[in-house]
Amino acid sequence: MVPTWRLRAAFARRLSDMYGTEVPAYTTLLEVAGRINDEVAGRDPDAERLGSISRVTAERHGAIRVGTEDELRQAAQIFAALGMHPVGFYDLRDGEVGAVPVVSTAFRPTGTEELDRNPFRVFTSLLTTSDRRFFDADLESRLGTFLGRRRLFPPELLQLAVQAEKWDGLPEPDAERFLTLAVAAFELSPEPVDRTWYAELERISAVAADIGGVAATHINHLTPRVLDIDALYHRMGERGITMIDRIQGPPRWDGPDVLLRQTSFRALAEPRRFREPDGSITAGALRVRFGEVEARGIALTRAGRARYDDLMAETDRRMARHPDADRQETARTLWHRTFPRTEHQLAVEQQAFFTYHPVAGRPRDGRRPPADLVGLLDGGWLTARPIVYEDFLPRSAAGIFRSNLTGEGTRDTALTGTPFDAHRLSEAIGRPVLDPFALYAAQQDRSLRQALATLGAGAA
Numbered sequence: 337m338v339p340t341w342r343l344r345a346a347f348a349r350r351l352s353d354m355y356g357t358e359v360p361a362y363t364t365l366l367e368v369a370g371r372i373n374d375e376v377a378g379r380d381p382d383a384e385r386l387g388s389i390s391r392v393t394a395e396r397h398g399a400i401r402v403g404t405e406d407e408l409r410q411a412a413q414i415f416a417a418l419g420m421h422p423v424g425f426y427d428l429r430d431g432e433v434g435a436v437p438v439v440s441t442a443f444r445p446t447g448t449e450e451l452d453r454n455p456f457r458v459f460t461s462l463l464t465t466s467d468r469r470f471f472d473a474d475l476e477s478r479l480g481t482f483l484g485r486r487r488l489f490p491p492e493l494l495q496l497a498v499q500a501e502k503w504d505g506l507p508e509p510d511a512e513r514f515l516t517l518a519v520a521a522f523e524l525s526p527e528p529v530d531r532t533w534y535a536e537l538e539r540i541s542a543v544a545a546d547i548g549g550v551a552a553t554h555i556n557h558l559t560p561r562v563l564d565i566d567a568l569y570h571r572m573g574e575r576g577i578t579m580i581d582r583i584q585g586p587p588r589w590d591g592p593d594v595l596l597r598q599t600s601f602r603a604l605a606e607p608r609r610f611r612e613p614d615g616s617i618t619a620g621a622l623r624v625r626f627g628e629v630e631a632r633g634i635a636l637t638r639a640g641r642a643r644y645d646d647l648m649a650e651t652d653r654r655m656a657r658h659p660d661a662d663r664q665e666t667a668r669t670l671w672h673r674t675f676p677r678t679e680h681q682l683a684v685e686q687q688a689f690f691t692y693h694p695v696a697g698r699p700r701d702g703r704r705p706p707a708d709l710v711g712l713l714d715g716g717w718l719t720a721r722p723i724v725y726e727d728f729l730p731r732s733a734a735g736i737f738r739s740n741l742t743g744e745g746t747r748d749t750a751l752t753g754t755p756f757d758a759h760r761l762s763e764a765i766g767r768p769v770l771d772p773f774a775l776y777a778a779q780q781d782r783s784l785r786q787a788l789a790t791l792g793a794g795a796a
């Protein structure tokens with residue numbers, strides 16, 4: 337029997353091999369990221385504080401985009417077979433510029449042991465065809481017809497996925513068959529693209545065309561994790577690959593790494609075949625896929641996240657007043673003023689999530705452990721280990737989408753959009769969309785309860 341986590345690890349590895357043959361710059365990115373990770377691991381004793389080097393080296397996230405709720409449900413079934421569950425709700429339709437007609441979630445493992453074995457996650461976006469700001473009734477109906485006719489996942493793949501979910505794995509040779517079919521479902525399709533239909537959707541949004549203008553889905557990007565994203569940014573430039581103009585997320589600073597920092601580059605134009613209005617087939621190219629890389633930091637509590645969002649908004653306001661200022665520098669100054677400078681401070685102010693552990697061999701000084709967390713930390717009873725952020729940031733996601741779009745697209749801002757939230761997305765998927773904050777909090781609480789029980793037993 338091949339257990340769930342081995343299926344997931346094998347799927348991530350095969351998808352990565354496949355994507356490397358499709359997008360050569362991705363292979364360069366893996367090389368550079370791998371080298372930087374080795375360098376950081378060699379010089380920094382804390383390199384593994386947010387994940388073992390073997391985890392980080394294998395770590396990827398992918399992005400896919402689907403057109404209908406049926407397609408989303410089927411994708412969810414395949415991910416369930418791999419032990420990946422929908423976490424978080426992201427609405428990317430409302431960005432001030434270049435809004436994207438999708439709502440998204442991320443499929444990922446949720447248990448700490450599963451994350452350690454292989455943390456593969458896939459940011460998955462659903463085209464919101466009923467959102468009138470983007471699509472009128474006529475176009476919605478034509479999209480419905482087009483999408484209704486296509487089949488992204490063969491029935492055999494879906495059946496194997498149902499079995500894998502039920503049995504927590506698959507016996508050979510079913511495991512091999514499942515992996516082959518699953519990877520194939522995310523390859524770029526050789527089917528000709530209808531020129532007129534694609535162009536009509538592209539006028540609304542390049543993402544709408546990439547989803548609704550073609551006969552299949554495909555991996556849009558695969559993202560390795562790197563321990564020093566600033567170094568990577570410079571080194572990719574030296575290799576002749578132009579990155580977008582900035583790293584999204586928190587600035588580089590001398591305090592703790594929090595949340596997620598990401599940057600990307602435009603992939604080259606890829607050859608695609610087109611069906612012209614006169615029925616002839618021509619050779620052409622599309623530039624929709626890209627490369628991305630990310631550095632992960634500590635997960636923030638709701639309070640910490642609110643502070644982060646405020647700092648980003650304040651950075652925007654300052655940049656609007658001083659457009660020539662350096663964004664990183666501006667952000668860094670603000671962070672120094674209000675963001676906790678140490679992990680300890682993040683823990684005592686409850687701005688970030690940690691697991692808590694009793695300190696083994698604390699000298700006996702006749703004292704009993706105090707009742708409060710700060711006292712336990714300061715008195716040397718407990719140590720705090722940071723919990724790594726496993727999710728995404730809507731603002732960064734929108735920035736990544738936007739920086740890789742051709743044209744701004746069009747949107748009728750006089751109309752209101754279809755209401756959409758995590759609950760509605762859960763119904764569409766037929767599985768609960770989990771709240772990332774609740775997952776981190778549960779992990780923290782569990783560790784704290786255990787630590788207190790151990791301390792209590794020792795003191796009694």
Ligand code: OOG
Pocket residue numbers: 398399400401459461556598628728729732733734736737
């Ligand atoms: C997804 C963009 C979001 C991220 O890392 O924030 C994303 C897409 O382009 O389909 O992948």
Ligand code: NI
Pocket residue numbers: 397398399459557559628736
């Ligand atoms: Ni991404």
